[in-house]
Amino acid sequence: MDTTPLPDALETVPALDAALTEWEHHGRPGLPDRGFALSRLPGRERRGIYRVRDARSGGDADPVADPVFEPEGHILRMAPSPDGRRIAVQLAERADEDAALVLVDTATGEARTYPEVRCRYDPVLWSADSSRVELVAGGSRRFVELDADTGDVRTSAAPPDVRLRLFPGGGRGLLAESRPGSATVLTDRATGAVLGEFPAVVRVLAAAGGALVDTGRRIAVLDARDGTERWSWEDPSLRVTSVAARGGGALREVLVAGVRAGRSVLVRLCEGEASDDRPVAYRGEPAVATEVGADGGRFDVLIEGPVLPPRVVRADELLRDTPRGGDRTDRTEARAAEQGAGRVPSIDDGTDISVEGPAVAARAVAPRAVAAEEPSGRERGAGHPADRAALTAQGTPPDAPTIARTERHASADAADDGTHGLTEDPAAPPHTRTAGEQPREDRSAEQRTYRASHQTTEPTRTTKRDSAPAPSPLATTERHAFPADDGTDVPVVVTSPVDATGPAPLILTCYGGFGVPSLATFEPTVPTWIGHGGRYAIAQIRGGGEHGAAWREAGRGAAKARGIDDLAAVARGLVGAGLTRPDLLVLVGASHGGVVAASCAFGSPGLCAGVVSTAAPLDLLNLGAHPLGRHWTGEFGGPDGAAEPGPDLDRRNERLRRISPLHRARSLSAGTTGLPRFLGIVLDEDSRVAADDTLAVVDALRRVGGDAALWRAPRTGHGGNHLDSLHLLGATVLSFAATTTRSARSARPPRTTIPEAGKGL
Numbered sequence: 001m002d003t004t005p006l007p008d009a010l011e012t013v014p015a016l017d018a019a020l021t022e023w024e025h026h027g028r029p030g031l032p033d034r035g036f037a038l039s040r041l042p043g044r045e046r047r048g049i050y051r052v053r054d055a056r057s058g059g060d061a062d063p064v065a066d067p068v069f070e071p072e073g074h075i076l077r078m079a080p081s082p083d084g085r086r087i088a089v090q091l092a093e094r095a096d097e098d099a100a101l102v103l104v105d106t107a108t109g110e111a112r113t114y115p116e117v118r119c120r121y122d123p124v125l126w127s128a129d130s131s132r133v134e135l136v137a138g139g140s141r142r143f144v145e146l147d148a149d150t151g152d153v154r155t156s157a158a159p160p161d162v163r164l165r166l167f168p169g170g171g172r173g174l175l176a177e178s179r180p181g182s183a184t185v186l187t188d189r190a191t192g193a194v195l196g197e198f199p200a201v202v203r204v205l206a207a208a209g210g211a212l213v214d215t216g217r218r219i220a221v222l223d224a225r226d227g228t229e230r231w232s233w234e235d236p237s238l239r240v241t242s243v244a245a246r247g248g249g250a251l252r253e254v255l256v257a258g259v260r261a262g263r264s265v266l267v268r269l270c271e272g273e274a275s276d277d278r279p280v281a282y283r284g285e286p287a288v289a290t291e292v293g294a295d296g297g298r299f300d301v302l303i304e305g306p307v308l309p310p311r312v313v314r315a316d317e318l319l320r321d322t323p324r325g326g327d328r329t330d331r332t333e334a335r336a337a338e339q340g341a342g343r344v345p346s347i348d349d350g351t352d353i354s355v356e357g358p359a360v361a362a363r364a365v366a367p368r369a370v371a372a373e374e375p376s377g378r379e380r381g382a383g384h385p386a387d388r389a390a391l392t393a394q395g396t397p398p399d400a401p402t403i404a405r406t407e408r409h410a411s412a413d414a415a416d417d418g419t420h421g422l423t424e425d426p427a428a429p430p431h432t433r434t435a436g437e438q439p440r441e442d443r444s445a446e447q448r449t450y451r452a453s454h455q456t457t458e459p460t461r462t463t464k465r466d467s468a469p470a471p472s473p474l475a476t477t478e479r480h481a482f483p484a485d486d487g488t489d490v491p492v493v494v495t496s497p498v499d500a501t502g503p504a505p506l507i508l509t510c511y512g513g514f515g516v517p518s519l520a521t522f523e524p525t526v527p528t529w530i531g532h533g534g535r536y537a538i539a540q541i542r543g544g545g546e547h548g549a550a551w552r553e554a555g556r557g558a559a560k561a562r563g564i565d566d567l568a569a570v571a572r573g574l575v576g577a578g579l580t581r582p583d584l585l586v587l588v589g590a591s592h593g594g595v596v597a598a599s600c601a602f603g604s605p606g607l608c609a610g611v612v613s614t615a616a617p618l619d620l621l622n623l624g625a626h627p628l629g630r631h632w633t634g635e636f637g638g639p640d641g642a643a644e645p646g647p648d649l650d651r652r653n654e655r656l657r658r659i660s661p662l663h664r665a666r667s668l669s670a671g672t673t674g675l676p677r678f679l680g681i682v683l684d685e686d687s688r689v690a691a692d693d694t695l696a697v698v699d700a701l702r703r704v705g706g707d708a709a710l711w712r713a714p715r716t717g718h719g720g721n722h723l724d725s726l727h728l729l730g731a732t733v734l735s736f737a738a739t740t741t742r743s744a745r746s747a748r749p750p751r752t753t754i755p756e757a758g759k760g761l
Contacts, residue, residue, distance in 0.1 A: 010679075010711050012735040013744045019531050020731055023524035024723060026309035031293035031300050034080040036087060036106070041065060045723035047075050049087060051106065069104045069111065074720045079124035079133075080106075086148055088126070088133050090119040095685040095717030095725065097121075098139055103148060112151055117144050125166040125173045134173065136164040167204035169211035169224045176201045186213065188224065195227030196220075205245045212251050214243045216515075217549070219269070221251050231272030238265065239517055239545045244294040255299045255315055257289040259517040262479070262491050262546040264288040266301070266318060281321045282313065286477075288519045289318070304522035306495040307475045307530065474498065475530045477520055482573025490566045491540040491547070493520045494579065497530050505534040505741040506580035508571055508608075512563040513592035513635055515545040515552040525730040532738065535579060541566035541596070557637035558652075561659045567600045571607050583609050586737040587676075590614040591689070591718070592635070598661035598678075598697065606674025610740035612733050613661070614681040615718055618693035620660035621653060628688045662693055665700040675701070678708040679736045681729070685717040 027044065030037035032052045040047045050065035069089065076090040076099045085106055090099040091113070101117035104110070118139025125134045133146040142155040143164075158164055163178040171190030178184040183197040186204070198215050205212040211224045217240060220232040235258075242257040254269040257280075266289055268276040280289045282303055290310065291302040299315035476498050481489035496504065507529060511518045518538050526536050540546040543555025543563040555563035571587070574580050585608040589597030594616025601611035620636050623629035638656050657663045668675065680698050682691035694710060701708035711732060716725040738744040 010709070010732050010735070012731040013738050016528060016532060016734045016738060016744075017731045020524055020528045020727060020734065023527050024727060026522075026524070028310050029302065029312050031291055031302055031312060032295040033078070033293065034082070034084055034295065036068065036078070036080050036084075037065065038075060038078050039065060040723065046070070046072070047720075049075070049078055049089070049104070067109075068106050069109060071111075074099070074717075074722070076119065076121050076720060077124070079126065081126050081130035081133075081148070082128060083130040085130060088124045088135075088146075090122065090124075092720075095683075095715060095719070095721050096687040097717060097719040098687065101133075101135075101137070101144070101146070103133070103146070103151075114146065114153055116140065117142070117146075117153065117155070123165050123167055125168060134166055136166060165201075167201075167211075168206035169204060170206075174204060174206075174211060174224070176204070186227075191225070193226060195222055195224070196229075202240070203243060205243065205251065207245070207251055210251045212243070212245050212254065214240055216240055219243065219254060219256065221254075221272070233269055233272050233274070235260070235267070235274075237261070237548055238267070239515070239548070241517065242289070242291045244292040244299055246294045246297065246299070255292045255294070255301075257292045257301070259519065259546055262493070262517075262519075262540050264519055266292070266315065268299075268315075268319060276319045278319065280318060282308065282318065284321065288521050290521060306477050306520045306522065306536070307527045309522050474527060480573070480577065482570055482576075484562075484566050484569040488542075488566075490542070490570050490573075492537050492570045492574070493540070494535055494537045494574070495520065495526060495530060496535040496579075497533060500533070500535065503575075503578060503581045503584055505532075505584045505586075505737065505743040506537060506574060507534065507586050507588050507737050508537045508539060508567075508574065509588045509593060510539040510541050510544075510563075510567050510570075510596055511589070511591075511593040512539075512541040512543040512555055512567070512596050514543075515549075517545040519546070523730075525734055528730075529734055529737070532734075532743065534737070534741075534743065537570075537574065539567050539570040541570070556635060558655065560636050561655075564596050564599045564603065564659055567596055568604050568607060571600070571604075582606060582674075584741045584743070585609055586740055587611040588614075588733060588737070589616065591616055594618070595620070595661060599659050599664055601676045601678075602661055602664035602668065603659075605668075605672055605676070608676050610677040610679070610736065612679045612681065612736060613694065613697075614713075614729075614733075615683050615686055615689045616661075616694070617689055618661040618680075618697050619663075620656040621663070622693070625692060626688065626690050662697050662700065665697050668701070668704045668706070670704045672704060672706075675704070675706045677736075677740050678706065679733070680708070680710050681732070682710070682712050683716045683718060684712050684714045688718040 025043055027042040028040045030039040035051060037050050037052045038047060039050055041050075048070035049068045051068050052065055069087065071091055074092040074095055076092060076097065078090075079088040081087070087104045087106060089102040089104055089111075091102045092099040097120055099119040101114045101119055103112045103114070117137050119135070120138040122135050122138050126132070127134075131148055133148055135144050136142070136158055137144050140155075141158045141160070143158055145154045146152070161179070165176045167174045167176060170188040173189050174195065175187045175189050176184055177187070178201070183199060184201045185197050186195045186201060187193065188195055195211070196213070198213060200215050202214045202216045204214070206224065209224055210230065211222045213220045213222060217236070217238075218232060218234040219240070221230045222228065223230060238256075238258040238260045240256055240258045243254060245251045245254045252271050256267040256269065258265055258267065264280040264287065266276070266278060266280055267274050280287050280303060282305070285305070285308075287303045287305045287308060289301050289303055292315065293300050300312050301315050301318055302310055303313050303318070304310040474497070475495050477493060477495040479491060479493055481491045484490050509518075518540055520538055529536050541555060541563040542551055543560065545552055553559070555566070567587070571585060575582060575585070587597040587601050587608050587610070589595070589612070591614070594613035595618060597611050598613040598616065598618055601608055617623055617626050617629060617632065619625070620638060623632050623636065623638060636656065638652060678698065678701055680694035682694050683689075691712070698708040698710045713725065713729045713732070715722070716729060735744070
């Protein structure tokens with residue numbers, strides 16, 4: 001294998017570098033939590049914790065921020081005390097997601113660090129009187145109890161081979177126990193009573209006497225004393241990504257953000273009944289709700305779009321707004337929900353391997369991109385959508401993606417599907433269920449697609465371009481769908497310059513794993529690439545969480561090849577529709593998305609001009625060589641370490657060999673025509689994916705005369721990253737795409753203020 005030292009920098013295109021810097025000026029606000037927000041302010045490279053004061057005008061709720069804690073390190077999570085005097089912070093010195101517990105005094109900014117308590121996005125539980133902090137520290141595998149007044153720490157060993165988390169509720173909190181292959185058990189710590197067993201637990205919200213449990217698919221409100229179910233709500237067509245509640249102990253009003261038919265939706269529940277259910281729109285334009293929160297007696301939503309920088313907006317404004325051309329969610333049949341069947345594994349079954357960072361790199365890495373900024377500190381679980389996506393250690397990924405680097409960072413619970421299978425009735429709408437009543441499947445959804453043939457068909461075939469208002473000054477975003485080889489329509493969201501005509505350089509990204517949704521969110525690399533005259537596309541391939549549990553199952557495990565084939569079908573469809581050409585097309589993926597992109601490119605020479613794979617496990621027969629690889633075998637359909645030799649093991653290994661990017665690269669022969677350029681990116685501080693696979697792929701491609709480069713992104717990890725690291729990563733991926741497509745030129749002047757979300761979604 002080539003042992004040449006990895007370069008710390010590759011040549012970048014100056015115009016792209018400069019434009020990216022302009023777009024990065026936009027910050028990423030956090031939602032208020034007990035009066036504090038974990039945010040990256042405009043023009044700053046790092047996230048900090050701020051005391052928020054309202055500066056509301058119209059529907060926008062972006063607050064004025066007073067600094068409380070602005071460290072040099074990476075904040076993974078924050079948890080303010082009930083009295084607001086202190087904040088428990090998980091702070092990592094490097095981008096390796098290995099954090100220490102820090103207690104911050106909000107009045108003075110004084111910080112006390114407890115280096116012996118190693119954290120990794122672990123939920124934190126405050127006592128009602130704010131005197132005590134408790135958590136199960138995932139890094140040190142210890143139960144931790146901290147006296148907030150004296151600073152005394154007591155710890156005890158946590159049992160091995162079980163994931164333990166503490167959530168609010170009851171007299172002393174609730175304990176969630178998750179074991180591989182088993183349901184998650186929720187127990188009242190004060191009484192020892194088992195409140196219930198769930199396919200997964202993404203988050204728990206509590207108020208006096210009540211506890212709301214989110215499984216990723218179903219919302220249930222329990223009596224925290226005995227587990228009696230007060231009400232529950234489930235929409236089988238909806239993937240829940242964020243939840244907030246208000247209304248006292250009964251948790252009467254709940255706001256849900258989710259994904260249905262590939263689109264972001266908001267649902268308001270009043271005691272279990274949906275009083276509002278509509279696609280997310282901002283000033284008449286489709287947008288994405290990344291997170292919802294309840295603070296100060298009202299609901300707020302963090303929204304964004306491909307060229308709409310993230311902002312906090314009051315939920316009431318969004319629930320009154322609708323996309324131009326449509327009102328509430330249009331419930332035409334969602335054919336995607338009918339693809340595939342069988343059990344959908346929960347997050348407790350395995351860990352998502354998406355990366356968080358630049359969309360280009362990340363969507364090279366994850367749906368949202370490879371190295372992203374840190375996850376929010378709110379107790380929201382991991383579901384930005386992003387949302388995101390990241391290779392997490394405890395069986396749940398942080399938030400996931402866009403083109404070259406994503407700033408959003410969801411918590412470690414993001415990829416939890418929370419579903420064990422589909423039921424039989426396809427006609428029933430979402431409804432409130434009483435305890436013991438069985439759920440019914442709803443396959444209805446809003447999806448409309450656009451075929452390369454430009455022929456209009458019935459809505460169930462959905463080939464008509466979505467109606468949209470007049471173009472925005474910068475970009476237009478449209479939804480298309482192209483048939484896979486089995487006839488299934490595979491959706492793709494394409495953002496283009498408003499004046500684009502004919503084929504253009506196009507970056508095509510995907511994620512397609514662990515049930516994580518890939519939506520068109522803001523990442524500075526996207527408008528930078530658009531300003532360069534390129535198009536940016538997100539393929540919603542099978543295996544992802546955009547189109548229901550069956551869509552996710554249809555690209556998981558033994559069916560993993562289906563998502564790879566879907567990406568190839570989308571690439572050919574984009575060419576056939578005249579949006580790009582093979583010599584102008586670059587596939588970009590991070591983490592799980594990097595596996596899919598590389599396998600697709602190596603398996604179909606001539607399909608594209610180049611491929612970027614970031615922080616991806618590219619040898620599917622050797623997942624155990626990665627720090628967290630044991631959590632991913634179920635997603636790829638590979639054997640675990642205990643598998644017995646025999647025909648079954650041989651068949652599984654052969655199936656993996658056929659789709660493994662490393663083995664596809666090694667099967668190429670010298671002189672293969674149409675071999676794409678390859679950029680393999682490894683992350684300097686990655687605690688999830690090792691670099692060896694990428695080194696081996698580069699070596700294999702060079703042996704057959706391929707143009708393959710390897711780059712180590714400095715000071716960058718698989719989870720949260722600072723803006724300077726993300727900038728270098730994003731500029732590198734964009735520059736590779738520009739030189740590969742021979743489109744490197746002066747970029748259009750960047751816009752630092754974007755008044756509109758852009759046309760369509």
